[in-house]
Amino acid sequence: MDIAVLIKQSLDVQELRVDQDTGKIYVEDAPTKAGDIDLNAAEEAVRLKERLGGKAVALMLSTWGSSGRRQKEAREALTRVLAMGLDEAVLIMGEGAERADTYVVAKALAREIGNRFQLVLAGEGSEDNFSGLLPARLAAELGWPYVAYATSLEVEGDVATVTRSLEDFEEVVKVKLPAVISVTQEINKPRVPKLMEIVKARKKPMDAKNFSSSEEPKVRIRELRVPKVERKRVIIEGDKDEAAEKLIQALKEEGVI
Amino acid sequence: MRILVFSHYPDLAAELVSAGSGLGDVSLLATSDMREAVSGIKGAREILICEGVESGDQETLVELISGLASDFDVILLSGDRRGRELVGQVAHRVGGSSAVDASGLSVSGGNLIVERMTFGGKAIAVEELALPAVVSVQKGKFKPLEEGEPSIREISPPSMERRIQVVERREKPKVGVPxxxxxxxxxxxxxxxxxxxxxxxxxxxxxxxxxxxxxxxxxxxxxxxxxxxxxxxxxxxxxxxxxxxxxxxxxxxxxxxxxxxxxxxxxxxxxxxxxxxxxxxxxxxxxxxxxxxxxxxxxxxxxx
Structure with a gap:
């Protein structure tokens, strides 16, 4: 069974600088990386492949432009998952991809997937946008069933058994392959590749493809702004008794205790 | 504008009706097992009740909502896990735009304007969505309406081959006050x-x-x-x-x-x-x- 794993080149939001005063968001300066939950999807693919054989391939469509730096980061992100044990990677980049929304990306990825894979794995949401829209759209484009929020996954023949976590209950579902399944961070603990594996990963096939699409995006970002969160940022001084009393006094004045 | 709303949770469905009523005429969709639970919700023009579909059957819900979509400009779903699972599938099936976790909704120049948090909470994005649009709405942002008695319309379930089968459902322990x-x-x-x-x-x-x-x-x-x-x-x-x-x-x-x-x-x-x-x-x-x-x-x- 061959598995495709969707890896998003996510903005590293921890490193993203925003200026509360001017409202500027320094998107261009922030680095990108493979999202944390994408690593869980990669780990699950490697585990399945080890049990069932077949190939596991990372797919990335980069939407951050084709500057040298963004290309390098995209390759680094893919090298990371190749080092975890995926066999190959496909990197799609190029003009127009910056404007692509999930509608356009799903169409482009579906063309790449075709009937080559029996299973597509993804994270339940990307690190930087966390919408979870892409795997759902991809399933609809391929005409495959979609199961989200997997916390465990077993495959036997052409049936996957998925335990998934919802707010009030856990559900065990059986889904007929081919299918798209998104995973949560609880599903596994991604392995940390050793240096040797990273070196070897650089020799694994990475197929760079040019993005092309005739579809128009359906969503346009009109504006990005910094949310206003006004906090008092008062540091309470003194020893533990004084600090506790001052804090209690402040909370009484706030009317919250 | 014609708005279709659906949630597995009646309290969230009431919030969606409220969110939708700011945009146009709202139809609230419910499966027959939710008939009682949604009966008190005010402010929708009509409640569509689909007989023979169980609210836990996500695959059929995708089919049902996508099938109804041609009569609507905007479909609002709730921001819980099952709501979000539906958004992308329905949006793609109807060739529409999509967004999740909207905290604000308005209409401008024939597009739906959505405000939502992105970049891990460091930014608010204002997005223009072409119609039809399928959007999940952030919990707690819209107050349920107190007036407006909807009419009830029964609709028939879609016929389809199912590929997902729920074999077990385990309630999670309740943690007291959520x-x-x-x-x-x-x-x-x-x-x-x-x-x-x-x-x-x-x-x-x-x-x-x-x-x-x-x-x-x-x-x-x-x-x-x-x-x-x-x-x-x-x-x-x-x-x-x-x-x-x-x-x-x-x-x-x-x-x-x-x-x-x-x-x-x-x-x-x-x-x-x-x-x-x-x-x-x-x-x-x-x-x-x-x-x-x-x-x-x-x-x-x-x-x-």
Whole structure:
């Protein structure tokens, strides 16, 4: 069974600088990386492949432009998952991809997937946008069933058994392959590749493809702004008794205790 | 504008009706097992009841909602996990646009304008969505309406081949007052050295009549607490009157989940922890020293 794993080149939001005063968001300066939950999807693919054989391939469509730096980061992100044990990677980049929304990306990825894979794995949401829209759209484009929020996954023949976590209950579902399944961070603990594996990963096939699409995006970002969160940022001084009393006094004045 | 709304949760369905009524005429969709639960919801023009479909059957819901979509400009779903699971599938089936977790909705120039949080809570995006648009709405942003008696229309279920079969459903243990509804929350982070030490936080929460939540490392990695109490953008987003954050550094993923809290207190022994930037009151002290003192003083004050 061959598995495709969707890896998003996510903005590293921890490193993203925003200026509360001017409202500027320094998107261009922030680095990108493979999202944390994408690593869980990669780990699950490697585990399945080890049990069932077949190939596991990372797919990335980069939407951050084709500057040298963004290309390098995209390759680094893919090298990371190749080092975890995926066999190959496909990197799609190029003009127009910056404007692509999930509608356009799903169409482009579906063309790449075709009937080559029996299973597509993804994270339940990307690190930087966390919408979870892409795997759902991809399933609809391929005409495959979609199961989200997997916390465990077993495959036997052409049936996957998925335990998934919802707010009030856990559900065990059986889904007929081919299918798209998104995973949560609880599903596994991604392995940390050793240096040797990273070196070897650089020799694994990475197929760079040019993005092309005739579809128009359906969503346009009109504006990005910094949310206003006004906090008092008062540091309470003194020893533990004084600090506790001052804090209690402040909370009484706030009317919250 | 014609708006179709659906949620598995009646309280969220009422919020969606409210959100939709700001845009146009609202039709509320419900499966027959939800008939009673949605009967009190006001403000929709009509309630569509689909016989023979069970609300837990996501695959059929995708088919049902996509089938109805041609009569509507906007489809609103709720921001819980099953709601979000539907958004992308329905949007793609109907060739429409999509967004999740909208905190604001309006119409301009024939597009739906959606405001939503992105970049782990560091930015608000204002997005223009071509119609038809399928959008999930953030919980708690729209107040249920009090007037408007809807008419009831029965509709028939789609016929389709199902490829997903639910074989088991296990209720999760209830955690008392859910975190997102609590007035007072004590959030614990990795500053606690052992699971047993969380008692310090539970004692504080008890005295205040609050509940205890956790950061991702404590809930998901260390597994000291259930996943249901994991606060953050991919966990629960909370909006208590008082939040006391103990031994958590304030990573972005967590910070985004606490933004709507009224008063935030941070207790952390690292003066450089980002959590102090996100707090109203900060105490730079070892939690093991400070919490027992604070709890004891509160206990005396409250006489409990």
């Amino acid at each position: 975190l997102d509804k609590a007035d007072i929350v004590v959030a614990v982070g990795r500053g606690f050295r052992r699971k047993e030490d969380l008692k310090l936080a539970y004692d504080l929460a008890d005295v205040l009549g609050g509940v205890v939540g956790a950061t991702r490392p404590v809930a998901a990695d260390l597994k000291w607490m259930d996943e249901e109490v994991w606060i953050g953008i991919s966990g629960v987003r909370i909006s208590p009157k008082l939040l006391i954050v103990v031994g958590a550094s304030g990573q972005q993923q967590f910070a985004a989940g606490i933004m709507d809290s009224k008063v935030v207190v941070a207790i952390n022994n690292d003066p450089k922890a980002p959590i102090f930037e996100q707090s109203d009151y900060g105490v730079v002290m070892d939690l093991y020293e400070f919490l027992p003192v604070l709890t004891e003083k509160l206990r005396k004050l409250k006489g409990v």
